[in-house]
Amino acid sequence: MKKICMKKALATLMALSLALACAACGGGAPQAPAGSAAATAAAADATTTAADAADAADAADATSSTAGASDAVASDAASDAGADSGARTKVTVGLTNTVQTMTPFAGLNPYYNMILGEIYQRLGMRAEFGSTEFACALMKEYERVDPVTYSVEIHGDIYDSAGAHMTAEDVAWSLEEAKSIGVPGANYLESAEVSGDYSLTIKLINDSLGGFETLCESCMIITKASYEASSDGMSSSPVGTGPYVLAEFITGSKAVIEKDGNYWMNKSATAAPLDCYAQNVDVIEFNFLTETTQMALAVESGTVQMGQWLNESIVADCDAVDGVVAEQMESSQMCEVLFNVTDKSPCLDANLRKAIAYCVNGDLVVQNVLYGIGYVPAAMGKVGQHGNNPAWGAEYDYFPYDVEKAKEFLAQSGYNGETLTIMIMSLPNFVAGAQVLQANMQAVGINCEISEYDDVTYGKYQPANTGYNYDIILHNMSMRGAYLIQTLAQWFDQNWYQDGHNMIGMADAELQALVDACMAPDWTQGDYDALYKYVYDNCLMYQWYANAFTVAHPESVTIPSCARGANKGELLVGACNFPADWSYFAQ
Amino acid sequence: MLKYILKRLLMMIPVILCVAILVFTIIYFTPGDAAQVVAGQGTPAEKLDELRESMGLNDPYFVQLGRYLHQVFVKLDLGTAMVNKTSITSDMQARFPYSMTLALIGIAFAICVGIPLGVYSALHQNKVGDRIAVVVSMLGVSVPHFWLALMLILLFSVKLGWLPAYGVGGIAYWIMPIIANCVGGMATTARQTRSSMLEVIHCDYIVTARSKGLKQSQIILRHMLPNALIPIITVTGMNFGGMLGGGLIIEQIFTIPGVGFYLTKGITQRDYYAVMGGVILLSVAFSVIMLATDLIQAFVDPRIKAQYAGDVKRRRKPHAREA
Amino acid sequence: MGNGASNDAGNGASKTMRGADVGEEKQKFLEVRDLSVRYETKEETVYAVNGVSFSLEKGRTLGLVGETGAGKTTIARAILGILPSPPAVVGGGEILLGGDDILGASEREMHDIRGNRVTMIFQDPMTALNPVMTIGRQIEEVIESHERVSKDEARKRAEEMLEMVGILAERYSEYPHQFSGGMKQRVVIAIALACNPDLLLADEPTTALDVTIQAQVLDLMKTLHKKQNTSTILITHDLGVVSEMCDEVAIVYAGEIVEMGSLEDIFERPAHPYMLGLLGAIPAIDGDEEKLSPIPGMTPDPTSLPPGCKFHPRCKYAAEACKSEPVGMKEIAPGHFCRCLNLAAPNLAAREAE
Structure with missing residues (x-):
């Protein structure tokens, strides 16, 4: 009898520990991909x-x-x-x-x-990271005939590794092919007409700033003969120049x-x-x-x-x-805090936005989330894009970590203790970063919660006016494009969405005028400076940390x-x- | 019997069709924008709309379904991967052999090591050998693949430098991945064999066999094992299917370009077409494996064969002496 | 437990019965002396066989009769050496087959004996055959492992065996599930007789079959017995089968033989109260009884057997002595033995009439 009791007790104990172990595993599971x-x-x-x-x-x-x-x-x-x-x-x-x-x-x-x-090679591209200078590779020279037309001449002695000679026809074909396949950036092409053995005329779909440069940078040029000789679209047997x-x-x-x-x-x-x-x-x-x-x-x-x-x-x-040294190099991966600037959100109040910007400790993120591999940018923008002005870092005090100032702005704002929603893509770096942001905000008395979304469905919720209700959104954008405005337009250009509001929900004529000025072909540095000032004064966007690109090498x-x-x-x-x-x- | 095989092969077709329809439907109704995936981040809304139109994403459900089924089953083209823009069919052709090799050798080990171990365990039940074998099996089942893989890498690549840590190539590259992959299968097979053998050992026909004065080895090989194998075959079939799709962690750690890895990459990148293509391929593979399992079972167990063959061989001739 | 008595009685009886062979060394083909087997598990010990002794001559059929759990199957399996070894422990005794002690034989020696000199037919034909091997092959196997013949020869002999038991030789390649119960039992018989064994142990061969098939199988066994003159031990609980098939009978109760003798002795002149009870429980075919008269009580628990005579709790005639003293076998008539104390009158049947 005693034996049977002992057996039962042992069995119960084992079942309990099994249940506990399962619960522990389930509770601690991270949502990493x-x-x-x-x-x-x-x-x-x-x-x-x-x-x-x-x-x-x-x-x-x-x-x-x-x-x-x-x-x-x-x-x-x-x-x-x-x-x-x-x-x-x-x-x-x-x-x-x-x-x-x-x-x-x-x-x-x-x-x-x-x-x-x-x-492979391209017609031309920005020569190196951080430089705005456009270098010609396959092109010998090019000329801008009018805002949508460029006449291009390529070198006469280009041979690919199979020995095929490259002509203007190959270039036109490559561009058309890239466009029809849907290579991002090739959509700027309207048409490419051959005008000689080594010359062609490229027409763009519109005169948006940086269209030609982006087109050149995005498309690899190959000879049609070699491509057709390959049975699988050069998937495993590339032939380039x-x-x-x-x-x-x-x-x-x-x-x-x-x-x-x-x-x-x-x-x-x-x-x-x-x-x-x-x-x-x-x-x-x-x-x-x-x-x-x-x-x-x-x-x-x-x-x-x-x-x-x-x-x-x-x-x-x-x-x-x-x-071996692990060298940290500048990368174009910046992370932004953006605000919902509509009347649906308390962030409509500029003081609240500034309060948030000042209360954030970017160094903390770099230490905790990035293991110290990263840095806090001195200003919005990035070297290597036209319109970026290095003087901004010196001229403006880019929202350093200052709790007192944050509390000041918070007091001035109309914040009444509402809980703000921080929207992020559910990737580990964002989650960790959002937690730091949340901690910082709560330290000055702003309540907030984190709302995660799958990175594919995320896009649907981004537009502040029509999408989900969020107050703050964390995002990271690489500075793609030769012009700074190409990157910023995603957030600020009201022409991107049919309802006349930009991504962060604003339908502001003044902002749009500044954006348009930067997008015009005859833009000046002054236009950018004005845009920067506007964004800064209103604290529409805050780039709070940047990843570093690390290479380990001898x-x-x-x-x-x-x-x-x-x-x-x-x-x-x-x-x-x-x-x-x-x-x-x-x- | 031939009729049965043909029948089963034909039955595979509706199964795969159903899988394709199911997968397509699930992905269709999953929130998320396929056009966004193709175009990448940061594309303006109008461009996305254009792309959606050109990809046919605005057509009604049945039209899209019909188009996809036609593409896969009539043109035998699994489509183009949305992110890489490569032909999924050729991607699969390149990757399937790796996954298959990993799974096949893994299951071969599982059978060649697991079954003898299980037989030994059963025959020496509750003695020292059995107890050790049971503990070893439990370890094998409990140890996670990835941990084992990393430990093997640390020992054989880093400390001893005998084997390369990753990649594909000669036999040296396959040793650690296969070991990490098949340990679980080996242990499961051993346990299943042991329990199956224990059931068989106590059967009456084994007593008959012993009373015939047969040697122990004969009894094991001709009487116990064929009967014990029947459930083992089923389990092995399922193990194999699991190894085929589930070797992905091993593939990721050792950078073996297999189907599992491709599939998970597709899932994290939200490459719907790649995922659909991969799932359909795996379901085809699994169906074939299940069919093979059933056929092997029929081969081993004549009762099942009789069931499948559908005709019962009863002599219709009258005989006075027969019952 | 009456060793000496049984031995002497056994020897004396056979010499007396076959007077013509006095002086010749009579072949006691099988002799079991004082066999004891118990099953030991962690919780309890089951005393299955307690000092069983009997003997069998060449060509004769001995019936081992008793209720379920009396220990008959254990005796048979002990002879063949196929007791399940962890629980079963042989407590003592000897089994002499043609003079050789097979109880102490090594496993290798037993391989030669099983299937060759001693074979067994099992109770449940439905599970006795390997379902994944053809029946012909199962017969052939036994021939191959004991006799040095070619494959073709072995196959021919297997087919002959099939014919002998009444199955078409064409059915050689069929599987057990394609046969009915009666046919399967025939196959089992064929396997058992394939190598012309000296001793056949039949463990309730017809219990699992229905009556008509039973008759057929028994007929078959009789025919084969006549042909091959195999010594047989037939285990059964059916007295009808006993009367049809056996030359000698031994009654087993609680692991002991309580009465032993020729068929006539046992049926005409039953002595032990248990046997009397068994015979009394058979309904008369012409009788008009409303109630059957079974033996009151139940067989004793083999883990704790009663002291003295094992039958005393159920016995009408039990006396004080029966409850404490172990009872030995007594020869009450030439060749007729009984394990009972109350044998004052030579003929118990007469006493019954009182």
């Missing part, structure tokens, strides 16, 4: 200790670790489809995202651009590109090789390491020499590796600014400077 965040968060702790142990071993015997690493590289290279043996320099690059296709019409995805940007050609590609796993010996720019009579298209290393192998832990391990073991777009959580580990490698693409600062590896004693070779 694909669950790898949870896995890596748990594993990151594990790898920190492992990394320390590995470091100790490395420090004790540095030579053997390098030897081990080059063996690893050599064995990687052994599977390459490389033709000649010989001392070809090679670098292995780790990407945190996966590239699934090599088609030229994939759009300007920055991950893809690291590879495609070396294989760039300095590198594809040697091996396992979709979703790795890609290997090699220096093109017949690169046309080296032998061109009229074209001078651009710095960004340098061929400083013979072979570049890209490994797609979507799993953060794998990236950290690869950098530590030297399997990968350059790790790109490092997840903030592993930056410190990578930096700690002997001989100390001996330097990254010049010409190696960074203007789109998102993606790296063109061939343009990086490698030391003379580079010790990694292809087999």
Whole structure:
């Protein structure tokens, strides 16, 4: 009898503990996509200790670790489809995202651009990240005939890696094809008419500012013959005019590109090789390491020499590796706080908006959310876009963290303790950032709650006038486009939505006039300054922190600014400077 | 029997059709804008409207459904991925072999290691060997794949440097992914085999077999195992299906470009067409696996075969001595 | 427990009965001496067989009769060595087959004996055959493992066995589920007799079959017995079957043999009160009884058997001595043994009449 009682008690105890364990698991589950965040968060702790142990071993015997690493590289290279043996320099690059296709019409995805940007070329683009200067690549020159018409002449001796000669017909065809496929940015094209072997006339759909430049930047130009010769739209066998050609590609796993010996720019009579298209290393192998832990391990073991777009959580580990530096570079990824400026929201009151802007501690976000990899911008806007004025940072006091001032403005506003809604996309960085914002706001006495949305349905709710009720929205926008107004228009231009209100709900003639002035072809810096002042005085938008783009690379490698693409600062590896004693070779 | 196979193959068609319709309908009614996904963030509203029109998203439900079904089943084209603009069919062709290899070798291990382990356990029930095997099985079932994968990487790649940590290539690249993937399946198979064998061991026909004076090995191989296999086959079939779609964590960690990874990327990027294509492909694969499982079962167990064949072989000739 | 008595009685009886063979070493083909088997589990111990002794001559059929749970099947399985080993423990005794002690034989030796010299027919034909193997193959298997013949030869012999039990040889490749219960039992018989065994153990072979089939199967067994002259132990609880098939009978109660003798002895001159009770419980075919007369009480719990005579709680004639002293086997007539204390009158039946 006693035995049976004991058995029952034991069974009940086990059932209870099972139930508790299930509840605990369910309660603590993060809403991260694909669950790898949870896995890596748990594993990151594990790898920190492992990394320390590995470091100790490395420090004790540095030579053997390098030897081990080059063996690893050599064995990687052994599977390459490389033709000649010989001392070809090679670098292995780790990407945190996966590239699934090599088609030229994939759009300007920055991950893809690291590879495609070396294989294909465009008519022209901003030469480097942070510069507004527009450089011609395939174009010899261009002329703006009228606001919607440009006459373009390309070099006469452009050959792609299959040996096909590029003519104006190929250019026109590429642009039309990009437009019909729906490449973002190609929609500016109205038509492209060939006017000679190497000249054509491009007509734009409208005269919006930056249309031509965006069109040129967005479309990779290829020869029609080569495209048609490829059975799968160049998805796995790209043929372009760039300095590198594809040697091996396992979709979703790795890609290997090699220096093109017949690169046309080296032998061109009229074209001078651009710095960004340098061929400083013979072979570049890209490994797609979507799993953060794998990236950290690869950098530590030297399997990968350059790790790109490092997840903030592993930056410190990578930096700690002997001989490797995790360099933080400016990125165009800025995060904004925007307000609902309609009468549906208490944020209609400018004082409340300012109170919120002053109460936010951007450094805290950088420390807590980004592991310290990031910075607080000094002003709205970004270098590298026309209209951006570096003087703004000095001229305006860009809402620094000041609790007293925040409380002042709060007192002046008509805030009556309403609970404000902060709307975000449900991604980990936003969630964490919103929590910091919430804490800051509540510290000065503003009540708020966080409202998360799936990033696909999010778009539906954005327009403040017609969308969901929110008071504050957190967003991040990269500064795409050659002109600052191209980026800001998304928020401020009232012509974007049919109901005459802009994204943040305003139907303000004064603001629209300022926006229009900046969008006009004859814009001046003064127009931008006026727009900036208006936005600042009314605190319509506040850029509160920016991510940094982190690359882990050997100390001996330097990254010049010409190696960074203007789109998102993606790296063109061939343009990086490698030391003379580079010790990694292809087999 | 042939008729039965044909019948089952034909029955697969409505199943897959239903899956396609279901998937399409669910995605159709899910909130979210397909045009937004194709165009990317920051596109003005009019452009989105134009795109929606050109993609045919404003047509009524049945028109869109019909169009999609026609595209998939008549033209055999799974469509174009919305984000990458690649042909989904060729993406799948490139990726399916990897997933298949991972799953096939995994299940082969599960069978080759799990079944003998289960048999041993059952025959030595409650003795030391059995207890150890049971604990090992429980560990195998409880250990999460990704943890095991990371631990293997730490040991074999980082500490010992024997195996490459990620990628595809020769056999060395496959060792760790397969181990991480199949441990769970191995353990499940072992447990299932053990319980199935325990049931069979106590059956009367085993007593008959022993009374015939057969050797123990003969009894196990010819009498116990074929009977115990019947539920094991079902479980293995389902395991295989699970390994096929569920190897995605392994694929992600080891950057093996397989279907599972492609599918989850599609889901996080909201690439509806890729997701639909992937789901349809997986459902086809799963149907085929289930059919194969049923056929193998019929092969092993003549009672099931008789059921399927549909005719009962009773002699119609009159015989005085027969009952 | 009356060892000496039973042995001497056994020896003496057979010598007396076959007077012509006095002086010749009479083949006691099977001899079981004082066999005890118990089933031990964590909670309790079941005393299934308690000091059973009997013997069998070549070509004769012994019927082991008793109620369910009396221990008959255990005895048979002990002879064949297929007791379920963790719970079952053989407490002692010997089983001599043609002079060899098979109780202590190794497993390898038993492999040779089972299916070859000693075979068994089981109670439930529905589950006795491997469902995924053809019946022909199941017969062939036994032939292959014991006799050195070629595959073709083995197959031919299997087909012959099928014919012998009345199944068409064409049905060789069919599976058990395609046969009825009676046919399955025939297959089991075919398997059992395939290697011409010396001893056949039939454990309630017809209990699971309906009456008409029962008759057929019994006929078959008789025919085969005549042909091959196999010594048989037939276990049953059906006295009708006993009277049809057996030469000698042993009554088993609570793991002991309480009465043993020739068919005539047992049926004409039953001595033990239990046997009397059994016979009394059979309804007369021409009688007009409204109520049957079963033996009052129940068989004792094998985990705690009563001391003294195991039958005493139910016995009409139980005396004080019956309750405490262990009772030995007594030879009350040549070849007729009984385990009872109250045998003052040579013929109990006479006493019954009192």
